Amino acid sequence: MTAAFQAQSAAYLKAIEAYLDAQFRRKAPWGVLYESMRYSLLAGGKRMRPMLSLAFCALHGGRWENALPLGCAVEMVHTYSLIHDDLPCMDDDDLRRGKPTNHKVYGETMAVLAGDGLQAEAFGLIAAAPALSDRQKIRAVQVLSDACGANGMVAGQVLDMARHESREQLLLLHSLKTGAMIAGAAKMGCIAADADEQAVQCAETYAQKLGLAFQVYDDVLDVVGSEAELGKPIGSDREEGKFTFVDLLGVDGALDYAARCTAEAKDALAGQGDTAFLLELADQLLQRKN
Helix, strand or coil: CCHHHHHHHHHHHHHHHHHHHCCCCCCCCCHHHHHHHHHHHCCCCCCHHHHHHHHHHHHCCCCHHHHHHHHHHHHHHHHHHHHHHCCCCCCCCCEECCEECHHHHHCHHHHHHHHHHHHHHHHHHHHCCCCCCHHHHHHHHHHHHHHHCCCCHHHHHHHHCCCCCCHHHHHHHHHHHHHHHHHHHHHHHHHHCCCCHHHHHHHHHHHHHHHHHHHHHHHHHHHHCCHHHHCCCCCHHHHCCCCCHHHHHHHHHHHHHHHHHHHHHHHCCCCCCCCHHHHHHHHHHCCCCC
């Protein structure tokens, strides 16, 4: 990891954590809802999605701070999806990021409501973004709703609940469940910088390939990773009967495929300016332990 990447990612992460920590702090009779929302929202994680928003805003000449409401809106939606994904009616997981899942702490009803609240409040962040024009806000709402809705992440979750045993089905599943939100985050950064449509398309290509590499490597970690580092049980995909890229390609084949997807993501940024941070981010995701 280069010193420049380390310094920039630390600056991004500090700003993201501070922004998220400022949310849902007011006193209310329904304060337990806020506690439940904050429990999962502040539970850590790589913050890859908001980092992408900030990095693409900076890449295209914007002040990356202007993208914080958009990137953190994506992170709120991502967090809601994890809360719901862990529920007994979905994956029925007990651990997330090394901590008991939301419903294990607050109960299933409150976990559902916490997810609902995070999704709705995410769009409120976009509406209130101080540095963006109304046109930019409308575009950002459209991007996020497309990424997380019935033709995006939610569609991917539906496919994830069904049996799939072909390469084409697996690619479609992860392009929706994982790739759509990662691509949405990258596009948010372009919107915050008021970049042109070509820049948005390059960001989407990079992010979709990055998301695929991320998912393939995640499948590998579920087989060869450490439970302590992952923060959740190893082998959960196999226990749940899920067909993964490791089933399709084997561990070595999956690692090779993840590396090819990463190279294609990096190629998508050719001619886009100072892309050093985004290029290194792609490489770092293939070296992570969780």
